[in-house]
Each structure stands twice: as structure tokens, then as C-alpha cells.
Amino acid sequence: MPTNNSAIRKQLLKAREILWQEKLELSKKSNKVIASLQLNVPGWPKTTQRIERVKDTVITSFYNFLVQKGIESTYTFFSNNVFGTVPFFLFDSPADKIKQLAIDFEENYPIGRFIDIDILNKKQEFVEREKKRQCFFCGRLAIDCMREKRHSIEDLRRYFDEKLSDFLAAQPFNSMSFHLLE
Numbered sequence: 001m002p003t004n005n006s007a008i009r010k011q012l013l014k015a016r017e018i019l020w021q022e023k024l025e026l027s028k029k030s031n032k033v034i035a036s037l038q039l040n041v042p043g044w045p046k047t048t049q050r051i052e053r054v055k056d057t058v059i060t061s062f063y064n065f066l067v068q069k070g071i072e073s074t075y076t077f078f079s080n081n082v083f084g085t086v087p088f089f090l091f092d093s094p095a096d097k098i099k100q101l102a103i104d105f106e107e108n109y110p111i112g113r114f115i116d117i118d119i120l121n122k123k124q125e126f127v128e129r130e131k132k133r134q135c136f137f138c139g140r141l142a143i144d145c146m147r148e149k150r151h152s153i154e155d156l157r158r159y160f161d162e163k164l165s166d167f168l169a170a171q172p173f174n175s176m177s178f179h180l181l182e
């Protein structure tokens with residue numbers, strides 16, 4: 001893992017590019033709507049064993065949420081060193097419908113503000129959110145906080161780690177294997 005900022009930035013850019021190419025290829029090959037799910041992790045590293053553990057729970061929850069809404073999907077996993085596991089869900093349902101459900105999920109799930117679900121339609125275009133996202137830290141518009149650098153990365157990361165701990169503590173089945181792992 002790199003420790004200086006420009007090396008980190010370079011590695012992030014490269015990983016994002018690879019992820020995008022992978023998604024594009026899958027989209028063309030499958031001709032399906034694709035949802036990719038990531039956690040919005042402030043600072044570095046972008047993944048740890050703990051983060052992966054949380055992600056597992058979120059992935060299962062999202063899948064079950066869709067089933068409850070009558071939406072069928074299949075999924076496949078992409079993985080790299082920078083982002084860890086990134087699930088790609090594939091759908092025959094319309095992209096707009098999936099986007100709306102993804103927003104409902106993000107807005108109602110306990111750590112939903114940290115969850116980013118991107119939807120790619122069959123023409124390989126992203127389906128945009130109409131309502132802008134709130135900053136998970138202060139609740140104002142996330143884009144403004146980013147532009148104005150309102151919060152330090154250290155504060156954001158500390159907040160993120162705290163919320164993850166609360167989340168894990170509330171998972172009765174995960175907490176035990178989680179303690180064994182740490």
C-alpha cells in the first residue's frame with residue numbers, strides 16, 4: 001500500500017479506470033442494467049477486513065430488499081486491491097425503476113449515507129439522481145462540503161469508523177465471527 005498522496009491518487013485513478021472498463025464490458029456482454037455497490041470511504045485505505053465485513057452485510061441486505069420489492073437479479077463480484085470487493089447486480093428491469101429502489105435503500109438503510117449504488121443502463125449511461133446527496137457528516141449538500149473542504153479527512157474517517165462500529169455491533173450474527181477475526 002502506498003503511503004504518499006500522489007502515489008495513492010495514482011492508484012485510485014487506475015483502480016477506478018479498471019473498475020469502469022470491467023463494468024462496461026459486462027454491460028455490453030450481458031445487455032442488462034447493472035447496479036454496482038460501493039461504500040463511500042473517506043481517506044485511505046479504501047478497504048479493510050472490517051469494511052469488507054460491513055459490505056457483505058450491505059450486499060445481502062440490498063439483494064433481499066430487491067427480492068421484497070419483487071425485483072430479480074443475478075450478481076457477480078469484481079475485486080481489486082484498492083476497493084476490495086465490488087458487487088455488480090444485473091437486471092432485466094428498467095434502469096429508472098432500479099435507480100429509484102436504490103435511492104430508497106440508500107435513504108432508509110442504517111448506514112445508507114455511506115452507500116453508493118450506481119446504475120448503468122443498457123446504453124452504458126449512468127442514471128443520475130434527481131435529488132442531490134446530503135453530506136453524511138453534517139447533512140448539508142455533499143457536493144458543497146467537498147468543494148469547500150468543510151471537513152478534514154481525519155474527522156470524516158473517525159466518524160465513518162464510529163458508524164461502522166455501531167452498525168457491526170447491531171448485527172447479531174456477524175458480531176461473533178467479527179470478533180474472532182479481529
Ligand SMILES: [Zn+2]
Binds near residue numbers: 140
Ligand atoms: Zn458536510
